[in-house]
Amino acid sequence: MFQADLLKGKTIFITGGGTGLGKSMAKRFLELQAQVIIASRKIERLEATVGELQAETGGQILALALDVRDYQAVESALDSALNSFGRVDILINNAAGNFVSPTEALSPKAFDVIVDIVLRGSYNTTLAFGKHWIHQKQTARVLNIVTTYASTGSGFVVPSAIAKSGVQTLTRSLAVEWAKYGITMNAIAPGPFPTQGAWDRLLPPGLEKQFIERIPLKRVGDHLELANLAAYLVSDQSEYINGEIITIDGGEWLKGAGEFNFLDALTQEEWLAMEQQVRKANRK
């Protein structure tokens, strides 16, 4: 759907790019001729992804060990990326941690571990990269991966919901503050996209069918759909989009929001009975 060289000359730094959606975005960016850095804690898994994506795309990709919770480590990773590629144009805050649990069962540490990865981690990378770009007088883009429940809130994933809504606020705040430096910032709010990281930690056994039935399009997202949206949002073609949270969820969150959307479960017969009831009420 894009020009083959849409991202040529761009260097893109993806946190958590060794697995899941980060890996799928890395692949798409390489196909579109970007240079890519993937950075997370588990270097062996990152190296395996580098080998796989290099073989598939022939593109230039580098793995860096990084824990986004450590600001000094973020600065060192940026230095390593600059040593290898000379510049970084785009930061994708994709790294995350999450699990489902009744909130009253959580310990204080359970909150810290999630908020530190998602919110503090995104703040750390954005601050380090932003300082560098502003000092270099370089235009740049940040794309944050949030969730639909960052806007609505959600039970059973409360530390994640709090942290992601903080990232959403970071997006809207710096989109305005740093526009004067030519740094723009947007976010994608995905609905369900199957990845091992999310499915193993968030989907109770046996509930997958029920989970998918709730989605108006009756299917989960395809990684390529999200990767293409991300490619557009980091490309020069979307330069005027700034401070937006773009949802890609098959209509899932809106269905939960509409008070009468549950009526899509009614059969044809039940609809006929309902019509008769309404017409009778109108005649009274």
Ligand code: HXC
């Ligand atoms: C209650 C839990 C828990 C659970 C861990 N904890 N799992 N509490 N229920 N299921 C608590 C522990 O008891 C501990 O507190 C604290 O959390 C931290 O534990 P650690 O041992 O430090 O961490 P660990 O449990 O080993 O790992 C947690 C993690 C890990 C770091 C978040 O899962 C991880 O690396 N995740 C990265 C990948 C990931 O989560 N991907 C999913 C992204 S999907 P105490 O006090 O007991 O020591 C997503 C959006 C999904 O974000 C939307 C889908 C539609």
Ligand code: NAP
């Ligand atoms: P995933 O494969 O588990 O990806 C999470 C990544 O974060 C992992 O590669 C992990 O790598 C990295 N990470 C975790 N802690 C880190 C840390 N401290 N420092 C650096 N990296 C760290 O899950 P995913 O489903 O692809 O999720 C990707 C993004 O999409 C996340 O932001 C998630 O919230 C969002 N999202 C996903 C869905 C979905 O349905 N899949 C829905 C909504 C939003 P290491 O273990 O090597 O550190």
